[in-house]
Amino acid sequence: MSTSHSGDRDRDEAGRARNARPRDGLGRPLPYGSPGVERQPEGVVRTPARTVDEAQALLDAGRPFHAHEVFEDAWKAGPDSERALWRALAQTAVGLTHAARGNARGGARLLRRGADGLAAWTGEAPGELDTEGIVRWARALAARVDQGAPVSAAASAPRLRSAL
Template identity: 55%
Template sequence: MSARDRDGSGRPRNGRPRDALGRVLPPGSVGEPRIPDDLALSPDQFLSYAQELIDHDRPFHAHEVLEAAWKSRPQHERPLWQGLAQLAVGVTHVHRGNPAGAVALLRRGADHLRGLAGAPPWQVDVEGLCGWAGALADDLDGGAAVAPTRLRPALTTVARR
């Protein structure tokens, strides 16, 4: 058993290369460029960057952007960023052919977001995302095939281009 990769502060980090869907590749492989954990972006920039990645069928990378927000933004914002990151991982699981994992993450992400529905921050379409995640999870749970366009949710109610 090998020692787990750690960053400078001793936190566990997996430094192994990954494919486009975030799957770990063998040591020495050339993988996809990683999104740094220490992105210093505004909430709007995090959302725009994640949306761009989702729009280009890169949900794992969108998850990394949203996870960076989750780790760097104030504690009271954690349910937002955690919920959005989990939705992106849910889409990643669909791409990986893991419907059970997708259903679990889509529902968990929507649960984190539901508490924000009354006052959604930064024009995040919390209500729309929760409805989208629930419908997609129900379809996957029922064995329905999902069109690729259904895997590109709009994070906000305002188009960011």
């Protein structure tokens, strides 16, 4: 999806507001014309397994903001019965993003909110997600962030599937 910059707001082809500024690996906007990382396309419908694969690759690359966009697509396009799960995963990815940017308070809050949402999940997780492992990871990272530990997005990335 391309965007144009003119006037007060950037717009996509449909006329919807969409920021066209390039972004860094943690999703922070850069000045127009700066080199940035490739953005995730919006509105992609993926299978649960593909969602998990793509999000894991982005997390491993230290790009949790972009992983959040993949989870957001699943949240918005998936079945109603799975929306809370994908929303919780998006929240954990945004929590990691904020923690890696140095926003400890916001990062810890979103990590816990996502963990709580995942802990409430009672169904079988799609895409072979290890929801219990992700809950443990998010709560442990939130505790580290509360203690002032610096966070590297790639080094702190969760494992979305169990190692078994």
